[in-house]
Amino acid sequence: MTDIPTVRSLHVAKARRLPTRTVPEVEAEEGRGLVGDRYHGSKHRHVTVQTSAALAAASEVLGLEIDPGLTRRNVTLTHGDLPTKPGSLLWLGDVELQVLRIAAPCRLLDDWIAPGAMRSMHNRGGVVCRLLSSGTIRVGDAARWAPPPQD
Numbered sequence: 001m002t003d004i005p006t007v008r009s010l011h012v013a014k015a016r017r018l019p020t021r022t023v024p025e026v027e028a029e030e031g032r033g034l035v036g037d038r039y040h041g042s043k044h045r046h047v048t049v050q051t052s053a054a055l056a057a058a059s060e061v062l063g064l065e066i067d068p069g070l071t072r073r074n075v076t077l078t079h080g081d082l083p084t085k086p087g088s089l090l091w092l093g094d095v096e097l098q099v100l101r102i103a104a105p106c107r108l109l110d111d112w113i114a115p116g117a118m119r120s121m122h123n124r125g126g127v128v129c130r131l132l133s134s135g136t137i138r139v140g141d142a143a144r145w146a147p148p149p150q151d
Contacts, residue, residue, distance in 0.1 A: 050126030
């Protein structure tokens, strides 16, 4: 494994209760979200990002492997400790994002994965971000982040 985290998988869902679909790339529009995703056009919640390490930890707690697409997150990174402080910046390829908050696990997880899935994802659900620039995010793109802003 390289030291640089990369985009492992990308997922979008056209509507709130529809399953996500895996895509090799997605267009990100500054201030609008991911084209084809249920949150495209929302004011703030543009992209959700999680890591494979958090998924592995949740899978261990649940006793069942959790598929990244079933978590309802848009982006899964290969590894790394995501910044969680609001205002922190991260980049997926050339696309700049700003962390808004820690993402709460989706209520649908217990129905779509297994009972207890939502609880297993508690504090492992990644972050909700706003898009600060436009571009294409692709599987394999490098991910990087800046140190969190000082208070």
